[in-house]
Amino acid sequence: MAPIIQIKNVHKRFGSVHALRGVSLDVERGEVVVIIGPSGSGKSTLLRCINRLEEFNEGSIVVDGIPLDTAENINAVRTEVGMVFQQFNLFPHLSVMDNITLAQRIIRKRDKAEADEIAIQLLNKVGIPEKAKALPGQLSGGQQQRVAIARALAMNPKIMLFDEPTSALDPEMIQEVLDVMMNLAQEGMTMVVVSHEMGFARAAANRAILMDSGQIVEEAPPNVLFTNPTQERTKEFLSRVL
Amino acid sequence: MDLQEKKKTETAPASAGADSKGYFDPWWWLVFAVIGMIILLITTRPDPFMRILLFVRDGIGVTIQTTIISFFLVLIVGLIAALGRISRSRILSGIATVYVEIVRGIPLLVQLLFWYFAFPSVIQGIGSALNIEALKNYLANPVGMAILGITFCYAAYMSEIYRAGIQSISKGQMEAARSLGMSYVQAMRYVILPQAVRVILPPVGNEFISILKDSSLVSVVAVADMTRRGREFMAANFIPVETWSMIALLYLVMTLLAARLVTFIERKSRLER
Numbered sequence A: 001m002a003p004i005i006q007i008k009n010v011h012k013r014f015g016s017v018h019a020l021r022g023v024s025l026d027v028e029r030g031e032v033v034v035i036i037g038p039s040g041s042g043k044s045t046l047l048r049c050i051n052r053l054e055e056f057n058e059g060s061i062v063v064d065g066i067p068l069d070t071a072e073n074i075n076a077v078r079t080e081v082g083m084v085f086q087q088f089n090l091f092p093h094l095s096v097m098d099n100i101t102l103a104q105r106i107i108r109k110r111d112k113a114e115a116d117e118i119a120i121q122l123l124n125k126v127g128i129p130e131k132a133k134a135l136p137g138q139l140s141g142g143q144q145q146r147v148a149i150a151r152a153l154a155m156n157p158k159i160m161l162f163d164e165p166t167s168a169l170d171p172e173m174i175q176e177v178l179d180v181m182m183n184l185a186q187e188g189m190t191m192v193v194v195s196h197e198m199g200f201a202r203a204a205a206n207r208a209i210l211m212d213s214g215q216i217v218e219e220a221p222p223n224v225l226f227t228n229p230t231q232e233r234t235k236e237f238l239s240r241v242l
Numbered sequence B: 001m002d003l004q005e006k007k008k009t010e011t012a013p014a015s016a017g018a019d020s021k022g023y024f025d026p027w028w029w030l031v032f033a034v035i036g037m038i039i040l041l042i043t044t045r046p047d048p049f050m051r052i053l054l055f056v057r058d059g060i061g062v063t064i065q066t067t068i069i070s071f072f073l074v075l076i077v078g079l080i081a082a083l084g085r086i087s088r089s090r091i092l093s094g095i096a097t098v099y100v101e102i103v104r105g106i107p108l109l110v111q112l113l114f115w116y117f118a119f120p121s122v123i124q125g126i127g128s129a130l131n132i133e134a135l136k137n138y139l140a141n142p143v144g145m146a147i148l149g150i151t152f153c154y155a156a157y158m159s160e161i162y163r164a165g166i167q168s169i170s171k172g173q174m175e176a177a178r179s180l181g182m183s184y185v186q187a188m189r190y191v192i193l194p195q196a197v198r199v200i201l202p203p204v205g206n207e208f209i210s211i212l213k214d215s216s217l218v219s220v221v222a223v224a225d226m227t228r229r230g231r232e233f234m235a236a237n238f239i240p241v242e243t244w245s246m247i248a249l250l251y252l253v254m255t256l257l258a259a260r261l262v263t264f265i266e267r268k269s270r271l272e273r
């Protein structure tokens, strides 16, 4: 079967900033890819191009056989691709339950009972069923991020994108979020994760990728990339992070 | 003990009911004082005060009606203009920006005079040029033109309030909504606007009170509102002090009551957050 994400020679410019310089990447079904690299290297921009939160200038991206071209196709891709943000971005005016059911009801056209049931299942899965009625502001960062994951999963995505999901968290809350992500990986979810959590990458990822200056510098299984990198820029980056 | 109880009432959710023994807005005393003043005047000196009140009575209705209809139209047109201004389409945002800039540069009184006296002539002119009977005989309806004029003007100001409110919501909210597959309109409707409404409530309340006061300007375009009825009473009776004191007190009661209403709605929405 064709790779579920096919990125070919994508370029993205913000005015004079050339954020992506010809990135090509294929992700297989069920694969977990971790992207690392220095700040400003284009990791977020690449993720955001996959669900077209960002338009790109050149190249092509095909997700599950759907090219990202027309508005219709873009919406079709977005319903298949879940995204988790560094800052959670929960809807603060809605309860945890409503955060998880809103898009189910207006996009997936599920009735309230069905959407609620799915939400409760997902809250159990991420380990906070007791918070269904709370507002996001009443939760800890780790809990908010787990709700954000549940909100994305409620749309039954085939792919999950994570943009530094634990970077805004206090250290003691990182593991609870990584555990949820680990479970997802084990269930066979296709995941593209921007994260510098090496433990997670080693345990869950099939492939690790180093980006620098808008390009993919090196890719390899995480153990190989972290311990035996071939590229000078990878070595330099790892020596700063590890 | 005392302190604990106080804390409880403060943090109690709005659903706990209108807390009767809770917070009482001291501004209510001012409202009562002004109402008491009016009652005192009409009971102790029914001539001329009761006569004035009866004479301008239908004008009070016109003022309230003009204000409320205009306000709701302003809410709708202002939102459309705001969405135009933040639109990524150059044409839409250009049109909306020009509209706002033009309206803000012309006094409301001049705008009202234009809508009532000049606009119908323009329409009639177009009618004769194109030979369309319906347009040739076009006559302006005073109340309609007054509401049109107020709406056209205030919607421009309102659009700026909406715009600031929408832009105060973090970009991540729109992105999260779009990433779930919502369209721009759905994201606005379910995610952005409900949050923006809470931010803009105080300035929107102030606009309502401004419209109420500025509605007095429609008296120059043949609308028989409270102010115009006051002038008519004046013309027949020549008692300026009594007449304009009464009219001033009536406006004051209305604006004070409106301000209390705005505060009440604000408090309620804060508690629900």
Ligand SMILES: Nc1ncnc2c1ncn2[C@@H]1O[C@H](COP(=O)(O)OP(=O)(O)O)[C@@H](O)[C@H]1O
Residues within 6 Å of the ligand: A014, A017, A019, A037, A038, A039, A040, A041, A042, A043, A044, A045, A046
């Ligand atoms: N909306 C934007 N406008 C202008 N420049 C941007 C924007 N988003 C990202 N950039 C620039 O693009 C480059 C890549 O950014 P980003 O993808 O966020 O990097 P990373 O996620 O690896 O830290 C940076 O130089 C950044 O300043």
Ligand SMILES: [Mg+2]
Residues within 6 Å of the ligand: A043, A044, A045, A164
């Ligand atoms: Mg980033």
